[in-house]
Amino acid sequence: MIAAKRILTTEMIQKIEALAPRYPNRRALTLPALHIVNDELRHVPLAAVVEVAALLGLAPADVQDTLSFYEFFHQDKPTGQVRAWVCRSISCALRGGEQVLQHLCHAADIKPGGTSADGAITIEAAECLGACDFAPCMLANKDLHKNLTPESAVAFLQNIRQSIRSTPPHAH
Amino acid sequence: MQPFSPVLLEAVGLPTGHTLASYKSRGGYAPLEAILGGKKPADVVDMVKASGLRGRGGAGFSTGLKWTFLPKDHPGPIYLCINADESEPGTFNNRILMEDDPHQVIEGTILSAFATRASTAYIYLRYEYPHSWDRLQTAIDEAYTAGYLGKNLKGSGFSLDIYLHRGAAAYICGEETGLIESLEGKRAWPRIKPPFPAVEGLFKKPTVVNNIETMACVAQIARRGVDWFRSIGVPADPNNPRDPGSYGPKLYCLSGHVEKPGCYEAPLGITARQLIDGPGGGVWKGRKAKAAIPGGISMGLLTEAELDTPLDFSGPGKAGCLGLGTAAVVVIDETVSIVDFLHNSCRFFAHESCGQCTPCREGTSWSLQMLERIKAGKGRLRDLDLLLEIGTSMGMMPGSTICGLADGAAWPIKNAIQKFRGEFEDYIRQTNPTGWMVTEPVSRLAIVATH
Numbered sequence: 221m222i223a224a225k226r227i228l229t230t231e232m233i234q235k236i237e238a239l240a241p242r243y244p245n246r247r248a249l250t251l252p253a254l255h256i257v258n259d260e261l262r263h264v265p266l267a268a269v270v271e272v273a274a275l276l277g278l279a280p281a282d283v284q285d286t287l288s289f290y291e292f293f294h295q296d297k298p299t300g301q302v303r304a305w306v307c308r309s310i311s312c313a314l315r316g317g318e319q320v321l322q323h324l325c326h327a328a329d330i331k332p333g334g335t336s337a338d339g340a341i342t343i344e345a346a347e348c349l350g351a352c353d354f355a356p357c358m359l360a361n362k363d364l365h366k367n368l369t370p371e372s373a374v375a376f377l378q379n380i381r382q383s384i385r386s387t388p389p390h391a392h
Numbered sequence: 393m394q395p396f397s398p399v400l401l402e403a404v405g406l407p408t409g410h411t412l413a414s415y416k417s418r419g420g421y422a423p424l425e426a427i428l429g430g431k432k433p434a435d436v437v438d439m440v441k442a443s444g445l446r447g448r449g450g451a452g453f454s455t456g457l458k459w460t461f462l463p464k465d466h467p468g469p470i471y472l473c474i475n476a477d478e479s480e481p482g483t484f485n486n487r488i489l490m491e492d493d494p495h496q497v498i499e500g501t502i503l504s505a506f507a508t509r510a511s512t513a514y515i516y517l518r519y520e521y522p523h524s525w526d527r528l529q530t531a532i533d534e535a536y537t538a539g540y541l542g543k544n545l546k547g548s549g550f551s552l553d554i555y556l557h558r559g560a561a562a563y564i565c566g567e568e569t570g571l572i573e574s575l576e577g578k579r580a581w582p583r584i585k586p587p588f589p590a591v592e593g594l595f596k597k598p599t600v601v602n603n604i605e606t607m608a609c610v611a612q613i614a615r616r617g618v619d620w621f622r623s624i625g626v627p628a629d630p631n632n633p634r635d636p637g638s639y640g641p642k643l644y645c646l647s648g649h650v651e652k653p654g655c656y657e658a659p660l661g662i663t664a665r666q667l668i669d670g671p672g673g674g675v676w677k678g679r680k681a682k683a684a685i686p687g688g689i690s691m692g693l694l695t696e697a698e699l700d701t702p703l704d705f706s707g708p709g710k711a712g713c714l715g716l717g718t719a720a721v722v723v724i725d726e727t728v729s730i731v732d733f734l735h736n737s738c739r740f741f742a743h744e745s746c747g748q749c750t751p752c753r754e755g756t757s758w759s760l761q762m763l764e765r766i767k768a769g770k771g772r773l774r775d776l777d778l779l780l781e782i783g784t785s786m787g788m789m790p791g792s793t794i795c796g797l798a799d800g801a802a803w804p805i806k807n808a809i810q811k812f813r814g815e816f817e818d819y820i821r822q823t824n825p826t827g828w829m830v831t832e833p834v835s836r837l838a839i840v841a842t843h
Contacts, residue, residue: 244469244595245576245595250577251574252557254560255560289746290560290561290562292560292561305520308739309481310481310482310648310685310689310733311647314648314728315649347740347744348483348740352484352720353654355653362523
């Protein structure tokens with residue numbers, strides 16, 4: 221076996237430590253730390269859980285216990301470059317949210333929760349996004365897409381794919 | 393109805409309404425400066441108690457009274473948590489307050505921290521509101537620069553820090569002790585009460601958890617006075633000594649099948665029909681309403697005939713609903729199958745049950761499995777009785793769970809079946825002509841995973 225590569229970068233650790241004075245103990249840094257890792261890696265692999273635990277003075281099981289409660293954090297592989305949450309709760313469902321989700325997943329050839337083969341997009345069914353005045357809606361990364369139709373959702377997917385094709389992938 | 397101009401939403405539509413300059417030009421932060429200049433914390437508590445303000449997050453508990461549960465002369469620290477984990481389906485008023493007038497929320501938070509002697513306030517903001525995060529953080533930075541946050545505010549000796557804390561997409565974090573557990577870095581499992589957070593809350597210290605809209609109300613009470621606040625809304629029922637009244641303006645979120653969905657401010661006590669036909673522009677496409685959710689999906693259902701129910705803290709309860717909740721009115725038109733509505737509701741709660749208490753974890757999934765089966769044309773009339781049995785046996789009211797999530801799951805089930813039983817029976821008979829009468833146990837369908 222090759223030696224395990226460190227997952228938390230110095231920059232991530234600095235960001236986590238910068239938040240430490242806000243809380244009276246280090247366990248409260250768990251969610252902020254997981255978010256900082258997820259913002260960079262788009263998932264939180266088990267090895268990162270171990271490193272976060274060591275940084276916070278916790279057992280890895282403590283961090284994994286917390287992480288596994290929030291479905292938000294993927295662990296096996298990174299989510300797509302765009303993470304799209306399509307609302308399926310009542311206000312959106314009444315205005316066609318389920319159809320938007322179906323069309324989008326069909327166009328991306330995945331099931332809800334899946335990531336497209338090209339890694340461009342992860343589509344997830346969301347519970348109420350709190351934008352019922354713009355139903356049906358979708359949160360894609362930090363952008364709220366309002367009053368969607370199946371057509372506008374599929375057009376959004378095509379735009380993402382085009383912009384990803386025209387930018388070269390990161391050299392790792 | 394008498395004309396009413398928005399107060400909590402006065403900044404909506406102003407291009408720079410979210411800035412400190414705009415907020416101050418509207419009279420903001422002047423009340424805070426006056427209070428820091430010579431009032432005592434007890435004065436603010438008395439003011440909020442006298443106003444009759446009831447928490448806007450859903451439970452409607454008296455805000456001032458909640459503050460008085462904190463132990464006297466506690467050496468500290470005392471924590472204030474602001475609940476911005478707005479996740480009740482249909483609700484988005486906190487988002488609008490945070491995006492369009494964040495300083496109103498922050499002034500209310502500072503005043504509340506002063507009243508409760510908290511020196512640290514955490515705003516627990518749901519992950520799904522990145523724009524609110526940016527607006528709030530910018531406003532907090534502005535407030536630090538202006539000397540409204542930090543050490544020894546305006547020479548009063550009172551110090552306060554406000555921190556934003558990001559959630560991770562879990563409905564249960566809106567329950568106050570779930571929120572506290574999540575803030576501490578744990579699974580958001582609600583705590584058994586007592587001890588109540590006011591005695592032992594965040595980091596085992598006395599803690600108050602208040603909603604974003606409540607904070608906005610505190611800021612407006614400080615600016616406009618107790619008499620102004622009490623002049624709006626529904627006074628206490630003189631025949632019911634336990635009714636504290638429903639005072640003040642309220643943000644109603646109108647969505648679903650209306651022409652103009654949106655967040656509208658109105659005096660507490662406006663009826664659902666007035667909201668729908670007034671600011672809502674009527675039911676969409678010229679159709680008729682079949683039902684409406686009175687205050688977020690967990691409150692249950694009003695039928696078309698019950699739309700004249702006043703939406704104050706005690707109104708929806710008289711129509712068999714759980715309560716006013718978040719005052720999010722979701723209109724369902726006559727073309728919607730009530731089976732589809734209940735399926736959506738059960739799916740939500742099965743997904744969001746935290747899994748800690750067995751009646752809720754099992755009850756919400758079981759009810760979803762039955763609704764899946766009914767929708768697939770394999771329903772039995774007996775399922776309706778089973779659903780009602782689940783609905784009446786899980787929750788804090790029957791006393792079988794720690795928090796109220798299960799009551800929220802139960803109410804749509806009970807209301808839908810009790811108020812629309814005929815439609816359920818027709819649906820089951822028509823879609824399952826050979827099996828509707830079966831009473832022996834049947835296995836669940838292999839369904840698509842909902843999680």
